[in-house]
Amino acid sequence: MNEIKKYIKSFLLLISVTTIAIFTSCQEEAEAPELNVIATPTSVSVGEEVVFDIAGNAETYAIFTGDTGHDYDSSYLAIAEGQDLDLESLVLTSDSLDNLLPWLENQIENYNSTAENPIAFSEVSSGLNAFVGKNYEYAETAKYEIATQLMPGLLNVADQLVDNYFENNSVILAPQGGYHTGISINRYDLGYTYVYNSPGVYTATIIATNLSNKKYTGSGYKNDRTASASEYDFNRLIRQVTITVQ
Numbered sequence: 088m089n090e091i092k093k094y095i096k097s098f099l100l101l102i103s104v105t106t107i108a109i110f111t112s113c114q115e116e117a118e119a120p121e122l123n124v125i126a127t128p129t130s131v132s133v134g135e136e137v138v139f140d141i142a143g144n145a146e147t148y149a150i151f152t153g154d155t156g157h158d159y160d161s162s163y164l165a166i167a168e169g170q171d172l173d174l175e176s177l178v179l180t181s182d183s184l185d186n187l188l189p190w191l192e193n194q195i196e197n198y199n200s201t202a203e204n205p206i207a208f209s210e211v212s213s214g215l216n217a218f219v220g221k222n223y224e225y226a227e228t229a230k231y232e233i234a235t236q237l238m239p240g241l242l243n244v245a246d247q248l249v250d251n252y253f254e255n256n257s258v259i260l261a262p263q264g265g266y267h268t269g270i271s272i273n274r275y276d277l278g279y280t281y282v283y284n285s286p287g288v289y290t291a292t293i294i295a296t297n298l299s300n301k302k303y304t305g306s307g308y309k310n311d312r313t314a315s316a317s318e319y320d321f322n323r324l325i326r327q328v329t330i331t332v333q
Contacts, residue, residue, distance in 0.1 A: 116299055116320045116322070117297040117298050117299040117320045117321050117322040118144075118297045118322060119297070119322050119324070120143055120144060120145035120146075120295040120296065120297045120322060120323070120324045121142075121143045121144045121145070121295070121324070122141070122142075122143040122145065122293065122295040122324045122325075122326050123141070123142045123143060123326070124139060124140070124141050124142075124293045124326040124328055125139075125140045125328075126138070126139050126140075126291065126328040126330060127140065129328065129329065129330055129331065130330075130331045130333070131283065131330070131331070131332055131333070132332070132333055133283065133284060133285065133286055133332055133333070134282060134283075134284065135282065135283075136280050136281070136282055137280070137281050137282070137283070137291075137330055138278065138279075138280050139278070139279040139280070139281070139291065139293065139328070140277075140278060141272065141277040141278070141279065141293060142277065143277070143295045143324075145274065145295035145296055145297050145324070146274065146296065146297050146298055147271070147274065147295070147296045147297075147298075148271070148272040148273075148274055148277065148293065148294065148295055148296075149269040149270060149271050149272060149293070149294045149296075150269055150270050150272055150279055150281075150291065150292070150293050150294075151267065151268075151269040151270075151291065151292040151293075151294075152270070152281050152283070152289065152291050153289030153290045153291045153292065153330065154283055154284075154285065154287070154289050155285075156264075156267050156268065157267055157268060157269060157270070158267045158290075159267070159269070159290070159292035159294075159327075160290075161262045161266065161267040162266055162267045162268065162269065163266040164294075166262070166266070167266075175223065175224055175225055175226055175255070175257040176222060176223075176224065176255070176256040176257045177222070177223040177224075177226055177229055177249065177253040177254070177255055177256070177257070178220060178221065178222050178223070178253060178254050178256065179215070179218050179219050179220070179221070179229075179252065179253050179254070180219065180220070180254055181219055181220075183252045183253065183254060184215055184216070184219055184252075186252065187248060187251075187252040188212055191208070191211065191212065191244070191248065192208050192212075194241070194244045194247075195208045195211065195238070195241070195244075196208070198240070198241055198244070202240065204240070206238055206239075206240070206241065210237070211237045211238055214236065214237045215233075215237065218232075218233065223253075226249050226250070226253070229249045229253060230242070230245045230246050230248075230249045231245075233245040233248060233249065269292075269294070283330065283332040285332065286332050286333055287332055288329060288330070288331050288332075289329070289330045289331075289332065290327050290328075290329055290330075291327065291328045291329075291330055292325060292326075292327050293325070293326045293327070293328075294323060294324070294325050295323070295324045295325075295326075296321055296322070296323045296324075297321065297322045297323075298320070298321050299320040299321070
């Protein structure tokens with residue numbers, strides 16, 4: 088009987104140690120990736136292939152070829168990393184409200200001339216006071232609220248009201264035309280071939296990234312199933328190659 092008890096204690100101890108080891112591994116930081124890149128050739132003619140030979144031990148790879156739409160310096164990663172996502176900041180001021188009322192009265196009069204259910208301008212103008220000073224992160228939200236609460240049937244007028252009379256205090260980080268994008272590369276097939284269609288000097292950027300295991304906090308997933316990027320660490324390595332296209 089004593090031997091059985093010793094066996095059980097040893098077994099439970101082994102389970103405990105194993106559990107601690109697993110939990111500790113989940114807390115480990117992301118491993119530093121390795122990355123080597125060779126482009127052949129680095130000077131080409133328009134329409135000629137450039138072969139990128141990539142070697143490393145990362146979990147994910149991406150390449151920004153440097154031409155239109157794929158310039159790393161104009162990517163979300165380069166511009167907005169560590170900052171909030173681009174959000175609008177729209178607000179209706181008292182001065183803007185005073186300025187828009189003559190225009191709005193004319194819009195409502197035109198609508199009422201043929202509408203089965205006329206809208207009272209006095210009620211709309213009074214109702215807009217509740218919107219003064221209220222900050223909106225999305226223009227569509229302001230348009231929807233004004234249209235549904237004050238002027239059903241005049242969604243187009245609500246659109247114009249927000250577009251033309253709300254003050255736009257947004258700080259948009261994205262370049263004109265939107266963020267540039269990269270191309271994902273299969274970690275098991277790292278060769279990549281690209282053809283440049285316009286002459287110029289391009290900086291091709293290759294990014295290797297490793298993620299940590301998930302870091303559970305609090306009760307883990309017992310009470311909250313919400314996932315977040317903050318639950319992971321990452322380690323990233325970047326290599327760049329200059330390609331001249333004639």
